[in-house]
Amino acid sequence: AQTxxxxxxxxxxxxxxxxxxxxxxxxxxxxxxxxxxxxxxxxQMILVIRQxxxxxxxxxxxxxxxxxxxxxKSFSLKISDSQLGDTAMYFCAFMKSSGNxxxxxxxxxxxxxxxxx
Amino acid sequence: xxxxxxxxKYLFRKEGQNVTLSCEQNLNHDAMYWYRQxxxxxxxLIYYSxxxxxxxxxDIAEGYSVSRExxxxxxxxxxxxxxxxxxFYLCASSPRGFFSxxxxxxxxxxxxxx
Numbered sequence: 001a002q003t004x005x006x007x008x009x010x011x012x013x014x015x016x017x018x019x020x021x022x023x024x025x026x027x028x029x030x031x032x033x034x035x036x037x038x039x040x041x042x043x044q045m046i047l048v049i050r051q052x053x054x055x056x057x058x059x060x061x062x063x064x065x066x067x068x069x070x071x072x073k074s075f076s077l078k079i080s081d082s083q084l085g086d087t088a089m090y091f092c093a094f095m096k097s098s099g100n101x102x103x104x105x106x107x108x109x110x111x112x113x114x115x116x117x
Numbered sequence: 118x119x120x121x122x123x124x125x126k127y128l129f130r131k132e133g134q135n136v137t138l139s140c141e142q143n144l145n146h147d148a149m150y151w152y153r154q155x156x157x158x159x160x161x162l163i164y165y166s167x168x169x170x171x172x173x174x175x176d177i178a179e180g181y182s183v184s185r186e187x188x189x190x191x192x193x194x195x196x197x198x199x200x201x202x203x204x205f206y207l208c209a210s211s212p213r214g215f216f217s218x219x220x221x222x223x224x225x226x227x228x229x230x231x
Contacts, residue, residue, distance in 0.1 A: 009157070035219070045207065045222035091159060104150060104175065105220060109159035 004094050004108035012114045013082045020067075021077045021111045023092030033095040034068065034075045035105065040088040048090070051075065079113075087115045119144045123208050123223035130195075130202070130230050138193045138226045140208035147213035149191035150220065153177060154205040163206075166191055167213060195228060203230045 162175030180199025
């Protein structure tokens with residue numbers, strides 16, 4: 001079974017600063033996808049960034065980037081130039097294969113990020 | 118606009134009653150999912166369906182039931198057998214295929230058992 005661990009329940013960062021959210025996972029599969037989702041106070045889940053395990057290059061989306069360490073099974077999210085609108089719960093997720101029946105995401109417990117003025 | 122609609126947004130239920138949460142999508146997605154969210158627990162998979170008339174249990178399916186009679190619809194019934202049903206429920210969909218991965222979520226339904 002795949003597990004996703006987010007060891008930081010809460011974090012805080014000042015506006016314009018950089019913050020890194022940690023995520024580790026456990027799997028025996030060699031090919032998989034990793035994701036960071038954002039859930040703002042409105043509760044609408046939004047995909048932030050996606051990483052394919054077979055790609056060595058770290059994914060980047062504007063101010064969001066990841067540090068993917070496959071051997072260490074680590075997938076951290078870096079938010080640069082933090083903005084007040086980044087305040088949200090952030091979930092790390094692993095896409096697991098469910099065999100012939102299809103695929104589903106396995107989520108961590110989340111990190112609550114507060115961006116302060 | 119294309120998207121996922123969950124209803125009702127808030128629901129109150131007495132103990133011992135079954136309740137059905139609606140999830141409709143007009144994205145033409147094959148796959149649909151139900152997750153439960155509790156504080157400090159993240160999102161846990163209840164049921165998912167890859168095609169019409171087929172669905173699979175997730176990690177916490179006990180006390181829940183689903184149907185997938187139409188591609189657009191994936192209702193979730195919380196039965197009286199669910200011991201702790203008070204939670205926030207999220208429905209999601211995705212295009213079918215190994216490399217899809219990205220889930221599109223509804224705005225959620227909050228169920229409170231009185």
